[in-house]
Amino acid sequence: MACCSSHSGDSRHSEAPPPGAAWFCPMCPGVFSEHPGACPKCGMELEPLPAAHSSNTERDPLLPRLVLSLVLGIPLMALAMAHMLPGGTTAAWTQSPPARWLQFLLATPVVFFCGWPFFERAARSISSGHLNMFTLVSIGIGAAWAFSTAALLIPSAFPEAHPPLYFEAAAGITALVLLGQVLESRARRRTGGAIKALMQLAPPVARRLTGDSEEEIPIDQVRTGDLLRVRPGDSIPVDGQVKEGHSAVDESLLSGESLPVEKSPARRSPQALAI
């Protein structure tokens, strides 16, 4: 048997979410929102707060744009790179006006539909003065598309007979940044789910000692200074100090240490560990 004095009443978060906030930026402390969207500072996708998090399987809003960018971008890349392959007839056709216009038709939806969230975030970053990765991405793909479109429409303005096109670069960068965003968002959701599962290991109730009596109370009613009883086989409900008793605690979930750790008075007990 061990008794713990809890200190669960304090909060270590200096930036508490305002009332009604359901989303936050994992990169920028203090950025909260009532709606999903992009962070006004760094442009990253906002994450749901743990309390408002309904499901780990919700769809990524950028996924349909990624799929379309790949469907259009892969043939565009093949078309733009075909002149590097050996074979005269194919190479000649890929430099012809119809092939150059086909590159324009494939790249434009990728840049301006699939990449539209990047332009929105870039515009917000410029208006707020917080330049970020999306400012650079938008300038890069916008410049590549604008240069290539000018080379297509007014080739006489360029010194070369066939000015180079960079449509495949604009579409390729858009698709790769979208892929990175989708992978990062999935990884963060999985990490959040693992932390949530770890927190759910904490028991929902605690046994509070008041004088000689013992009562079972919900975990959120535990206050700083309460004496709690933890029986053998129980999980430890909150962080605290051992006041009385002696036992060994399985801390492997937190430390990875497979051997039970001895606990005795004046030693702190981390939350959610089996005793």
Ligand SMILES: [Zn+2]
């Ligand atoms: Zn941010």
